[in-house]
Amino acid sequence: MSYHFQSSGIRLPDFSRGKRKTQVGSTKHFTGGLVLGDREGVRFGTESHLEKNAVLLLAYRATTLDLIEQVRFAWYDEDGEYFDHYIDAVQWRTDGKVVGYAVRPMGRVSDAYLRKLARIKEQAIAQCFLDDFRLFSEKDVCPVELHNATLFHSVRRSDDFADPVAQDVCKNVCGIATVGALVDKTGLEGMGFRAVVRLIRSGHIQMLRNEKIERSTEIIRTRVA
Known part of the structure; x- marks a missing residue:
């Protein structure tokens, strides 16, 4: 317990x-x-x-x-x-x-x-x-894969402020975007990056290629809820 x-x-x-x-x-x-x-x-x-x-x-x-x-x-x-x-x-x-x-x-x-x-x-x-x-x-x-898993682990704790902001930004994604573009739209810099990484982890957005997650990583929206 x-x-x-x-x-x-x-x-x-x-x-x-x-x-x-x-x-x-x-x-x-x-x-x-x-x-x-x-x-x-x-x-x-x-x-x-x-x-x-x-x-x-x-x-x-x-x-x-x-x-x-x-x-x-x-x-x-x-x-x-x-x-x-x-x-x-x-x-x-x-x-x-x-x-x-x-x-x-x-x-x-x-x-x-x-x-x-x-x-x-x-x-x-x-x-x-x-x-x-x-x-x-x-x-x-x-x-x-190890780099991304380590990143997922480091940001695993939710952020009651940044996560809802990133989710709202994610809802407006149409077509291909980049992690950096989403982070910029949150206006939260590092907090925004961590929140976007959590959205990748949760499956709300999906990477187009198997690569290390960086600002330049291209993503698409997969689900909203």
């Missing part, structure tokens, strides 16, 4: 929903955490820089409904012995599918590890626990 402090109105994010606590510090590898969600959000632990990137990419894809880290799945080996495997990230998608991701750099992917993942995948699908189980490596990180 989120904790509300009556004196200041501050609400802390919900605790992680993962079944295993991630490390909060290490001398050998990156550890960290994110808060996902538009309001107070929920904590999401990561144990590598690649995991952090994977979480940002998956969380801000339009096909993602929900994302949970460290989801426990019990699997058995060829001798019938059971083990717990903690899936790094599980994505609930808009098409109804549930997809698990094992996040690991290719330099640490061995044949034995791939055989283990294949066995877990077969059992998870057979038990209707997942619809798919995939390896996520550095090869799956698109710099453009």
Whole structure:
């Protein structure tokens, strides 16, 4: 649950929903955490820089409904012995599918590890626990998508003043426009830019090309409400 402090109105994010606590510090590898969600959000632990990137990419894809880290799945080996495997990230998608991701750099992917993942995948699908189980490596990180996901994350909190102004400007878009043109019409400079980015994230406007979101980015209006 989120904790509300009556004196200041501050609400802390919900605790992680993962079944295993991630490390909060290490001398050998990156550890960290994110808060996902538009309001107070929920904590999401990561144990590598690649995991952090994977979480940002998956969380801000339009096909993602929900994302949970460290989801426990019990699997058995060829001798019938059971083990717990903690899936790094599980994505609930808009098409109804549930997809698990094992996040690991290719330099640490061995044949034995791939055989283990294949066995877990077969059992998870057979038990209707997942619809798919995939390896996520550095090869799956698109710099453009990561830039935009990071931008979406940085502006995720709504602005009660700027957002309605940007929405009114968006209603008057006819044909192709640019992000910069919309920002100029808001008259809010940086606040306006962040509000326009949120409209891209919400699907009110759509980019014409897969590129880093900048003032020169061309957009079209897709919906008003």
